[in-house]
Amino acid sequence: MTIAADIDPQTVLRETFGFAGFRGQQQAVVERVLAGNNTLALMPTGAGKSLCYQLPALVRRGTAIVISPLIALMHDQIRAARSVGIRAASMTSADSDNAETARALREGELDLLYVAPERATTQGFQSLLDTLDIALFAIDEAHCVSEWGHDFRPDYRGLAPMLDRFGHVPRLALTATADLRTREDILVQLGIPADGLVKAGFDRPNIAYHIDARGNVAKQIAELIERTPGAGIVYAPSRRGVEDLADKLRTATGRPVGAYHAGLPPEQRARTQADFVASEDMVMVATIAFGMGIDKPDVRFVVHAGLPKSIEAYYQETGRAGRDGDPAQARLFWTANDFSKARQWLADVEPERLPGERARLNALAALVESAGCRRAILLRHFGEDPPETCGNCDNCLDPPSVVDVSEIARKLLSAIYRTGQSFGIGHVEKVLLGREDERVRERAHDKLSVFGILCEEDAPLLRPVMRHLMAHEMLGTTEHGGLSLGPEARPVLRGERDVTIAKPPEKKRRRDRASAVPNPVGDPLFDALREKRKALASEHSVPAYIIFHDSVLRAMAHERPASLSELGRIQGVGAKKLETWGSAFVEVVREFG
Numbered sequence: 001m002t003i004a005a006d007i008d009p010q011t012v013l014r015e016t017f018g019f020a021g022f023r024g025q026q027q028a029v030v031e032r033v034l035a036g037n038n039t040l041a042l043m044p045t046g047a048g049k050s051l052c053y054q055l056p057a058l059v060r061r062g063t064a065i066v067i068s069p070l071i072a073l074m075h076d077q078i079r080a081a082r083s084v085g086i087r088a089a090s091m092t093s094a095d096s097d098n099a100e101t102a103r104a105l106r107e108g109e110l111d112l113l114y115v116a117p118e119r120a121t122t123q124g125f126q127s128l129l130d131t132l133d134i135a136l137f138a139i140d141e142a143h144c145v146s147e148w149g150h151d152f153r154p155d156y157r158g159l160a161p162m163l164d165r166f167g168h169v170p171r172l173a174l175t176a177t178a179d180l181r182t183r184e185d186i187l188v189q190l191g192i193p194a195d196g197l198v199k200a201g202f203d204r205p206n207i208a209y210h211i212d213a214r215g216n217v218a219k220q221i222a223e224l225i226e227r228t229p230g231a232g233i234v235y236a237p238s239r240r241g242v243e244d245l246a247d248k249l250r251t252a253t254g255r256p257v258g259a260y261h262a263g264l265p266p267e268q269r270a271r272t273q274a275d276f277v278a279s280e281d282m283v284m285v286a287t288i289a290f291g292m293g294i295d296k297p298d299v300r301f302v303v304h305a306g307l308p309k310s311i312e313a314y315y316q317e318t319g320r321a322g323r324d325g326d327p328a329q330a331r332l333f334w335t336a337n338d339f340s341k342a343r344q345w346l347a348d349v350e351p352e353r354l355p356g357e358r359a360r361l362n363a364l365a366a367l368v369e370s371a372g373c374r375r376a377i378l379l380r381h382f383g384e385d386p387p388e389t390c391g392n393c394d395n396c397l398d399p400p401s402v403v404d405v406s407e408i409a410r411k412l413l414s415a416i417y418r419t420g421q422s423f424g425i426g427h428v429e430k431v432l433l434g435r436e437d438e439r440v441r442e443r444a445h446d447k448l449s450v451f452g453i454l455c456e457e458d459a460p461l462l463r464p465v466m467r468h469l470m471a472h473e474m475l476g477t478t479e480h481g482g483l484s485l486g487p488e489a490r491p492v493l494r495g496e497r498d499v500t501i502a503k504p505p506e507k508k509r510r511r512d513r514a515s516a517v518p519n520p521v522g523d524p525l526f527d528a529l530r531e532k533r534k535a536l537a538s539e540h541s542v543p544a545y546i547i548f549h550d551s552v553l554r555a556m557a558h559e560r561p562a563s564l565s566e567l568g569r570i571q572g573v574g575a576k577k578l579e580t581w582g583s584a585f586v587e588v589v590r591e592f593g
């Protein structure tokens with residue numbers, strides 16, 4: 001693709017990418033880059049970062065050099081770029097045609113070159129750059145340049161001198177990491193002025209957040225999978241947990257289920273990951289080792305079978321859902337035990353890190369325990385000022401009632417105290433409800449003042465109250481798994497602090513009102529278009545979404561384009577895709593008359 005230098009970006013957006021308009025902050029970023037200004041684009045996953053350098057790469061003279069830390073990610077992006085007609089290649093240790101790529105570069109035959117930082121900073125590569133017209137430098141995953149970031153890469157430090165050598169070439173740093181210190185550090189390290197920061201909102205309105213107490217988690221997740229078509233990721237906390245859950249889900253659902261964790265052989269991991277990227281209905285059960293560097297826009301759900309590490313981690317992991325903008329689900333299942341385990345780990349943390357780690361857990365507790373809008377909590381955590389309600393999370397769709405459980409909490413804490421802080425909730429519950437059994441009698445717990453002080457009516461609230469107390473450090477666990485009073489218990493016991501919780505839903509499960517994907521059910525044309533896409537995908541060995549997203553197929557089923565030019569007017573259909581796939585789909589539409 002060769003585009004004249006004076007071409008209008010809107011035209012490229014429409015004709016090459018097939019998009020009707022820019023999304024969010026894309027335009028602001030693209031305009032800065034086209035004007036030759038250094039820029040840091042801070043955008044959440046799914047906001048459309050790649051377009052911010054791909055489009056200027058087509059409009060500006062020369063080749064855009066994209067620095068990217070992960071080879072797997074590069075190859076996915078090259079495939080996506082080529083699918084819209086961008087001339088893209090990579091130079092990495094995994095490519096066998098580096099000499100040919102260098103030749104193509106010198107001849108000006110490439111719009112985009114992806115390269116890893118360790119190569120970009122070599123003398124050899126810089127000499128190559130000296131011979132080229134460079135359109136811009138894009139530094140992807142730019143937080144890797146900062147020691148404050150969660151992914152520091154020393155090679156990124158070598159980039160600044162190289163960028164300075166080509167001081168006239170605009171640089172565009174991109175990241176989804178929100179943290180303020182990291183952000184400021186990136187600006188300094190990469191020589192970007194403070195007013196060069198373009199920050200997109202962190203909201204992902206198409207993701208529905210639901211957080212529930214964990215029971216039989218395999219069953220809970222299987223039910224969710226059965227109601228939610230499309231590919232999904234299930235995060236489990238350990239390798240064993242992954243394998244166990246994968247087995248159960250394989251038996252319980254009719255879906256292909258993969259397992260992924262660091263203990264599996266690399267070839268097997270690579271294969272499962274490739275299967276997942278290509279699949280339209282696979283469920284991947286994985287540790288958090290999975291996901292970074294996977295470019296799959298049509299993930300329909302992300303499930304956490306246990307508490308994530310932090311709000312940042314939760315946001316990033318759930319952000320892998322619905323990058324195509326179609327509705328997607330983020331589900332989290334937690335129990336009190338997740339908190340007691342996490343707090344036990346804190347015992348081994350160096351003292352100077354302790355306050356930070358506690359704050360991290362408390363923020364998570366506030367999220368999972370809240371009766372308020374989950375999205376609002378997440379966005380406030382990232383420094384935004386969102387509306388009180390979002391209409392697309394469990395608590396907005398089905399507001400829980402808030403109940404004062406101070407009395408129950410006090411009774412529970414006293415019973416734990418009086419029974420010697422060494423029993424589990426089962427025993428304490430019996431004591432509180434006045435149920436005698438051998439152990440109760442043996443320990444003379446039926447003689448305690450707390451014996452039978454809780455009425456049956458309050459019994460269903462006991463475990464939710466326990467979860468709350470555990471999440472907020474009013475309860476802890478002993479080495480042997482017994483319940484003990486936590487540092488925050490005292491004010492509650494003394495009646496100085498009230499305890500309220502979101503009343504858990506009645507026995508009947510909360511209904512998920514948002515169906516996962518608004519794909520038409522039983523529309524024969526839509527189904528036929530999907531079939532066609534599937535056949536083409538397997539014939540050409542590309543993932544289905546590389547051909548067209550679901551939203552494009554929906555639009556086709558609705559608009560019924562009878563010609564290529566009509567098809568070309570649909571959002572998401574650019575010139576290259578029209579030429580490559582258009583007639584096959586128009587034919588399907590025509591067959592339906």
Ligand code: ADP
Nearest residue numbers: 019021022023045046047048049050051297323
């Ligand atoms: P990020 O790298 O920020 O996670 P991507 O660049 O992978 O996001 O883009 C996410 C999805 O959004 C892609 O499927 C892309 O086709 C789509 N997209 C990007 N820009 C637009 C736009 N202006 N209009 C519609 N869809 C877009």
Ligand code: ZN
Nearest residue numbers: 373390393396
């Ligand atoms: Zn909400």
